[in-house]
Amino acid sequence: MQNSTQHYSLEQLGEGVYAAIAKDGGAAICNAGIVDLGGATLVVDAFLTPSAAEDLRADAQRLTGRSPRWVVDTHYHNDHIWGNQAFLPEAVLISTVATRGLIQTAGKEEFDQFLATTADRLKDLRAQQAAATTEAQRAAINLWLGYYAGLAHDFPRLKVTLPNLVFEKRLTLYGSWRRADLIEFVGAHTGSDVVVYLPDDGVIYMSDLLFVGFHPYLADGNPGGFLEALRAILDGSIGIQNATYFIPGHGPLGTFADVQKLADYIQDCQQIARTLVEQGRTGQVEVEATPIPEVYQDLTFPPFFYANLRYMVDKNLEKN
16 A cells, blocks of 8 residues: 555555554654544554654545544553554554553653754664674665654653553454554563554454564563463464464564464563573673574564573562
């Protein structure tokens, strides 16, 4: 589906159901969703910047004929929530109780840190891009350029905007066409993560409980809890069944097999971390010398593999 924004591309998944897939170099950074529930429009995640979110709001208006009534913050990370302000005053911003608290605490610290460092980081990235000698190097830098350039552009007006409707465990939003089930997982990718499931359409917006084509980031949550969440989705024990489309937080549209691959990835990292601890190879040099398993060598952002491994090694050391 054609759209003119530099921040994302739109994929239609069914009548009134869309995925907004972030473009490298843009300021969306994460993926998002637009859902016409019938009489009301739902947006899933608000992107990193108000500029990207304004395009999303305009597309929601164009595609559904109305401004979004509800915007779901799936978790507290900045690339999913710093566009919140673009949907006010019409929309209700929804999150879990825990996510709202994390936005006010860890999220506030994150905002202050990025506000202080973004200009220098952007200058450094532009220098790296100019010095890059291969297309692979330039591609690896391009996403972060969009990230920091987007922040630098929007920081003069960006305000961390808190959700004004909170829930725990489950919340269902009904329209005249379909319903959306919001399901919370505690202690997975972060302290609280939400997936948005459309049972009548076989669509699940998984946010950062799914990465496709990317190494996931596991070091701000609980890898064991993350794995349990994926298993619950895979085995249908929480009522998610017959899903066809799995929209990740990052990467192209996913499938059931992509969810299974991420579960395998976490298990493999857990085993590698245990082996390193058992062998006493827990220093940073030894962790970073660990080869990435061949099945995951094509994933984007290899540094995340080592951040994940470092985190798991440290957690294992704490237990011993």
